[in-house]
Amino acid sequence: MITSKLNSRLGFPIALLTLFLVSVAGARDLNEYSNKANSLIQSRQWGELEKLMRQGIRDFPDKEWMHSTLNYALREQKKHKEAVEQGREMRRNWPDTEKSANTLSRALTSAASAAYYDGNFAGCLELAEEARQLDQSESSYVWSGNALRKLERFQESARVQEEGLTKYPTNPWLKPNLAATYAAWGKEAEDAQDYDPAIERYIRAHELDPDQSYVLFRLGRAYRAAGKFEEAIKTFKKGRDTFPDAxxxxxxxxxxxxxxxxxxxxxxxxxxxxxxxxxxxxxxxxxxxxxxxxxxxxxxxxxxxxxxxxxxxxxxxxxxxxxxxxxxxxxxxxxxxxxxxxxxxxxxxxxxxxxxxxxxxxxxxxxxxxHPGRPLITNLPLPLKNRFVVWAEFDGDYMTHTGFAKYCYDFARVDASGQPLRPGGKRLQAADYWMFGEPVYSMTEGKVVSVVTDQPDNNGGEYGSQGNSVTVETEDGYYAFYTHFKKDSISVKEGQNVRAGTKLGLAGNSGMSTEPHLHVCLYDSEWVSLPFRFTPIRIKSPEGSKLTSDPLRQGWIVEAGG
CATH class of the missing domain: 1.25.40 (Serine Threonine Protein Phosphatase 5, Tetratricopeptide repeat)
Known part of the structure; x- marks a missing residue:
């Protein structure tokens, strides 16, 4: 009866009044929220800070600083998507304040950073550009420029970062990042053999970040490619003196x-x-x-x-x-x-x-x-399929078959009577030899790492320098080298994988050769020749015919496939 009368006088049930009084008694005031938030920030308890600010926003929804602090907690927990969404909502509620713009900008650049390191450069650029439109913050310039560089939009990247550096000359990231952009832009021009702009961009990169040895090296390389040898030497010497360990x-x-x-x-x-x-x-x-x-x-x-x-x-x-x-x-x-x-x-x-x-x-x-114990390579197939004579053996009396080239052979195709010349052919006329135009085959599996194919064939006893050649790197880390190919006859390309028996090209008379032949060696990684053996083959010598896998001797005739 008494309760009923009290309810009637207050206008609402006594139970609700009791709940209201308890709620008011347990609520924090703004100072308490502020002090507690500062304490959690100092102790880096970001999850607790998030909970506190969510409660504070329920109690004081119109306090902008609480929304900003909540965003801070989300960013520190790397809840980037949630931070961006919350920042955008805050911006809608306070569309004209600097704090809301800065808060959303920080959320966007934090998300842009995460996208960048995830390799999502387009996403990074979109987020960073939205931030840059908001408040032109330092971070927005950093991440916009970085994303543009990764997307190979070098001119735009340089423009954005130059603008950022003008606004924020003491920012620790803009200079090195802008240097990286100019270096990448310079390499693009260098790769296109457009050396003058490459040089200009490398110079700017070096001005911005003189501690990067690779920039100075590329600058010297671009000078050299442009035929500016004196400038190149000067640049390389500067690099040697500045970076003595390089x-x-x-x-x-x-x-x-x-x-x-x-x-x-x-x-x-x-x-x-x-x-x-x-x-x-x-x-x-x-x-x-x-x-x-x-x-x-x-x-x-x-x-x-x-x-x-x-x-x-x-x-x-x-x-x-x-x-x-x-x-x-x-x-x-x-x-x-x-x-x-x-x-x-x-x-x-x-x-x-x-x-x-x-x-x-x-x-x-x-x-x-x-270097004791160097490997012996065995059971190789022959590089020729027709009868040939061994013109030079391992460690023979030819300069190109001694020293580091000790384990190299010279082979030339011959007819059944052992003659290298075609009927009626003249000595020192390349096309008159059976060997000229003879197919040459790979002895190994591997990757073609070098090809030279544009050197002329010699005639009349001429003696060139570099011969047309193919180098194949094997999985075991050694190299098969073939040279004296006919000009423009090589049929494989650098980077191509080959198998034993793959046709490499046609024998010729290029380089240090007066008569058409094939010079073939195996080399280690120091470019010192390695001993090797073929699968058993039939040879003819003054002592007779035999099947052998022994090192071939000068003057022996090999019945290829025999």
Whole structure:
């Protein structure tokens, strides 16, 4: 009866009044929410902060800072999608405030960052651009520029990041990211052989981030490809001095000097060429090993070959021999170059040939002593399918079959009587040989890693330099090398996988060859030849006919397929 009267006087049931009083007594005021939120932020309890702010928003739905703090908690928990949705709702409720714009922008750029690292560059760009339209924040420029770069929209990326860098010159990410954009944009131009814009972009990348060695290396490479050898050498030397642990700069200097020499060797005077050789020698003597000075050694050899100066070639070799920690590869290189120097002038004098062979053999003997247990490759199929003669055996009296090329053969097709010339053919006329145009087949499975096919075929005793060739890398990490192919006859391409028996091309007379033949070797990763054996084959020799898998000897005739 009393309760009924009280309900009537207050206008609502006493039970509801009791619930209201309990609720008011348990509610936090704004200061309590603020203090508790700060405490949770300090202790990085993001899940608890989210719960607190959701409760606070129910109690005080018009407090913008609570919505912003909730978004912060969601972002820290990497709830990116939820944070973006909540940020957009907040923006709808407060469409004109800076806080709502900044909150949504942060949610968008956090989501953009996650999309970027997930490889979703288009999604990253969409989110970052929405953020950039809101408040042009630092992060929006960072992620828009990065996404555009990954999408290979380099010009747009550079424009966005340049604008961002102007607005935020102290941002720690914009400069290196913009440098990466210019570097990638430069490489695009370099790959298209558009070297002037490539150089400009690499220069800008280096200005922005001088600590990146790869940018300086690419700049030197672009200068070199454009034929600006002096600028390239200067750039590579700067890289060598700035990044002393980056060995690629030292080799690049030597290679660039070699290319500069080759660009002028047919037009420069003897004195100019030998001056270049002397400069190369001075640089080579600053190095401690052959590998670092390899291109310089090649330049010295080619220069003195061009000027026919065997004495100064020998003196240069002796100087480097005293400096290099391991002279073995120098001996091999010198022996080869000395032979070529004399061969370009005609028949090689006996003394020069002996000196050449002795240096190359000394090099290989020492190399094999230092590397015992090198593999023997067995059971290979023949690279030719018709009868052929062995013109050069392993470690024979030919310069190209000694030293590091010790385990190489020369083969030439012959007729039933053992003759290499077709009926009525003339010696030193390439097309008159049975071997000219003979199909050559791969001895191994593997991937074609190098092809040269544009060198002319020699006639009349001419003697070239580089021959048309194919190199196949096997799964076991060694290389099968075939050379002297007929010009434009190679039928495989770089990157192509081949099987044993795949046709590679047609035999010819290119390179260091006066008569058509096939030069074939197997090499290890250091480009030192490896011994190998064929499957048992029938051979004819002065001693008779036999089936053998022994190393082939000079003068033997191989009945291919026999």
């Amino acid at each position: 060995q690629e700069f030292t080799r690049a200097i030597g290679y660039t000097q070699l290319l500069r020499f080759r660009s002028v060797k047919e037009t420069a005077s003897k004195k100019e060429l030998e001056n270049l050789a002397e400069l190369a020698l001075q640089d080579a003597l600053k190095e401690k090993d052959f590998q670092s000075a390899e291109y310089l050694v090649t330049l010295i050899g080619e220069a003195y070959t061009q000027t026919r100066n065997a004495d100064d070639l020998r003196k240069a070799m002796k100087s480097m021999e005293r400096v290099f920690s391991d002279p073995v590869p120098l001996w091999d290189s010198y022996g080869r170059q000395l032979y070529i120097l004399h061969r370009r002038q005609g028949p090689v004098p006996a003394a020069a040939k002996e000196e050449s062979l002795s240096y190359r053999r000394k090099a290989m003997s020492e190399y094999e002593r230092k």
